Amino acid sequence: MGELLRIEHLWKTFPGQVALSDVGLEVDAGEVHALVGQNGSGKSTLIKVLCGFHQPDPGDARAWVRGEPLTLGDGEAAAAAGIRFVHQDLGLVGSISAVENIALGVGYETGRFGRIRWRQEVKRTRAALEGLGLGNIDVKAPVSSLPPAQRTAVAIARALMGWQYGASLLVLDEPTATLPGDDVERLFEVIQHLRAQGISILYVSHHLDEVFELADRVTVLRDGKKVDTVLVRDLDHGKLVELIVGHHIESTTVSESSVTGRPVLSVRGLEGGTVHGVDLDVYPGEIVGLAGITGSGREDVLDLIAGQMPRDDGAVVVDGSNIDNYRPWDGIDAGMAFVPAERAVRGVIATMNVRENLSLCDVARFVRAGRLSRRAELAETKQWIERLSIKTSGTEAPIGSLSGGNQQKVLFGKALRLTPKVLLLDEPTQGIDIGAKDQIHRLIDEAAASGMATLVASTDTEELVRLCHRVVILANGRVRTTLVGDQISTERIEHAQLESARRAS
Numbered sequence: 001m002g003e004l005l006r007i008e009h010l011w012k013t014f015p016g017q018v019a020l021s022d023v024g025l026e027v028d029a030g031e032v033h034a035l036v037g038q039n040g041s042g043k044s045t046l047i048k049v050l051c052g053f054h055q056p057d058p059g060d061a062r063a064w065v066r067g068e069p070l071t072l073g074d075g076e077a078a079a080a081a082g083i084r085f086v087h088q089d090l091g092l093v094g095s096i097s098a099v100e101n102i103a104l105g106v107g108y109e110t111g112r113f114g115r116i117r118w119r120q121e122v123k124r125t126r127a128a129l130e131g132l133g134l135g136n137i138d139v140k141a142p143v144s145s146l147p148p149a150q151r152t153a154v155a156i157a158r159a160l161m162g163w164q165y166g167a168s169l170l171v172l173d174e175p176t177a178t179l180p181g182d183d184v185e186r187l188f189e190v191i192q193h194l195r196a197q198g199i200s201i202l203y204v205s206h207h208l209d210e211v212f213e214l215a216d217r218v219t220v221l222r223d224g225k226k227v228d229t230v231l232v233r234d235l236d237h238g239k240l241v242e243l244i245v246g247h248h249i250e251s252t253t254v255s256e257s258s259v260t261g262r263p264v265l266s267v268r269g270l271e272g273g274t275v276h277g278v279d280l281d282v283y284p285g286e287i288v289g290l291a292g293i294t295g296s297g298r299e300d301v302l303d304l305i306a307g308q309m310p311r312d313d314g315a316v317v318v319d320g321s322n323i324d325n326y327r328p329w330d331g332i333d334a335g336m337a338f339v340p341a342e343r344a345v346r347g348v349i350a351t352m353n354v355r356e357n358l359s360l361c362d363v364a365r366f367v368r369a370g371r372l373s374r375r376a377e378l379a380e381t382k383q384w385i386e387r388l389s390i391k392t393s394g395t396e397a398p399i400g401s402l403s404g405g406n407q408q409k410v411l412f413g414k415a416l417r418l419t420p421k422v423l424l425l426d427e428p429t430q431g432i433d434i435g436a437k438d439q440i441h442r443l444i445d446e447a448a449a450s451g452m453a454t455l456v457a458s459t460d461t462e463e464l465v466r467l468c469h470r471v472v473i474l475a476n477g478r479v480r481t482t483l484v485g486d487q488i489s490t491e492r493i494e495h496a497q498l499e500s501a502r503r504a505s
Contacts, residue, residue: 004029004200005083005169006064010072011057012045019045020056021224027169029066032191032201034211034232037221038244038461038494043204046221047173049073051085065168082168084159086175088294090151094144098154099125101143105158128157133193149186156190160199170194171202174294176210188214206293208240208498209505220244237502245494264453265305265336265422270314273300276477278314282422282453287444289464290457292474293497301474302424302457306338307331319421332361335421339411339428341457347411348399355381355395358413384413389439405436412443423447423454429463441466461493473497475504 005027012020020042027033037043048054050063052075063070065081092101099121109124111117125139137150146154152175159170172191176184191201191214203215211218212232220227220243227243235243242248263281270278275297282288292298303309305316307328316323318334331338340346348357358381359366366377381395388409392402399407408429415423428444429437444467448454458464464471471488473481473496480500483492 002029002066003027004066005070005202007046007050007072008062009060010046010049010063011059011061012042012049012054013057018224020049023221023224023226025219025226026229027200027202028216029168029200030195030198031216032195032203032214034215034218035202035204035221036206036208036211036218036240036244037227040223040460041221041244042224043221044173045224047085047171047204050083050171051075051078083171084169085171086152086155086159086173088174090155092143092151092155095142097141098129098137098139098143098146098157101154102128102158102161106161124161125157128161129153131160132157132190134190149184152187153190160194169200169202171204173204174206175203176205176207176295184210206498207295207501207505208237209502211240212237222246241495241498244498245491247491264319265455266315266317267305268315268317270301270304270316271312271477272304272314273297273309274477275300275304278474278477278479280455280472280479282455284451284453285448286470287448287454287456287468289468289471290455290474291459291461291464291471291493291497293501296474296497296501297477298457298459298474302338302426302455303340305331305455306336306424308338308340332418335419336424337361337415337418337420337422338424339415339426341427341430343404343407343411343430348407350398350400353396353398354385354390354392354402354410357399357410358384358417361414362418380417384417388413388443403432403436405432405439408432408436408440409443412440416443416447420452423452425454425456425458427458427460428456429458429460437463461490464488464493465490473500475500478504480504 003026005025007025010020010023023042023046025046035043045054049056049072052073055073061072063072065083070081071077093104102125103121108116109120122139126135129135129137129139132153134153137146137153143151143154175187195201205211215232217229218232218240219229222244261283263283265282267278267280274295278297278301290298290301300309304311307323307326307330310326318331318336321334323331323334355377359377363372366373378395385392385395390409391406399410425444429440444454456464456467465488468488471483471493472479473483480503481496483496
């Protein structure tokens with residue numbers, strides 16, 4: 001059917017990092033083309049350049065759609081060329097209906113006096129979903145109440161709305177990341193339905209079995225460079241893993257930690273979100289890593305333990321004390337501290353200053369005779385600023401005026417000043433520079449040396465190698481493999497993640 005999209009000589013550099021190095025990509029008309037690689041390989045950056053979120057480096061980068069030049073880094077140009085995107089977070093507004101979400105993307109149809117023609121909007125939405133082979137979705141219900149596969153379908157329908165006006169390529173970024181098995185199969189049916197209509201799909205995924213089931217060809221990126229584009233029928237699982245990681249790796253076996261004694265943190269039968277029965281023990285002074293591809297359960301384990309989201313089942317015990325379900329204050333009282341991912345959204349409070357963010361979780365210690373002692377609060381804040389080498393103009397500086405790394409240090413200070421027995425860290429160095437990253441790692445080392453039991457969930461395999469005594473690999477919401485000692489390496493973690501996902505599917 002001919003070539004649909006061609007990209008040549010694409011470079012993208014960030015401070016201290018070459019994210020894409022002379023990358024090319026060709027997608028044929030009517031094919032499902034998979035894009036794979038390890039975390040940090042450049043997949044997301046390529047997609048963000050294509051959709052206009054990032055600008056390519058000045059130079060020889062060129063692109064064409066059906067032979068017509070495409071300006072990379074220009075979202076309007078991509079839309080005009082018929083490229084549509086469904087990102088991993090879907091970009092839907094959960095509190096409103098499918099009808100309203102689709103209308104937000106493509107505009108409302110209005111009648112006399114500018115009134116919205118709601119009957120036509122409902123009819124249009126149903127037609128769009130029926131065009132995907134999905135005619136049983138309640139288009140008037142809040143999107144947040146729909147099953148995951150239906151929410152994904154709404155996002156796809158919104159992206160494809162107006163397909164008759166020349167759209168030609170659908171980019172799906174980790175579309176099955178949070179879908180249970182039955183919903184994954186339903187999404188595959190939608191993709192096959194689209195391919196039958198001659199629509200091209202660029203499919204970004206960590207799940208290699210999905211590549212073998214869906215894709216005609218696969219392009220592999222490694223360290224920002226294109227390794228190869230290969231017909232899927234010419235590959236097997238081992239060959240594809242070797243292309244991704246760079247060399248052959250022998251399968252590892254499950255090993256148990258040699259740590260003995262009483263665990264400080266004990267988790268049994270943990271269920272909720274994408275987690276389906278996890279058992280964990282963490283001992284004093286031990287750093288245990290949680291790894292797994294997107295959708296493995298890695299993203300939800302710490303939230304469930306910390307009480308940030310409700311458990312469906314399971315028990316959490318801290319130093320002999322049972323932690324009630326969905327009660328974060330009970331966890332804090334028992335000696336647990338949590339540093340969440342997504343610092344800007346869930347960590348710092350943007351309207352507060354450094355002092356307020358640092359002392360927020362425990363201001364009771366500053367109460368003197370029924371009144372808050374600002375002098376005591378200021379004195380302790382200054383001690384933490386000095387101890388953690390936080391670069392700030394002062395205790396009253398807005399938290400937003402600090403760099404990402406220094407904001408992260410404030411979050412660590414907020415956790416460490418609770419003198420916890422258990423420290424839960426979710427993506428502890430995400431989005432910070434290498435210098436701040438090293439300082440954070442040293443803080444984690446110090447916490448473990450003082451006897452804290454530390455559980456770290458991270459997509460940064462080098463970070464896990466640097467920090468951990470044990471690395472637990474999850475897939476489909478369960479513990480599949482445990483790496484200890486000499487087994488802990490970047491390559492082995494990556495391989496264990498892919499292999500565990502394959503065996504669990």
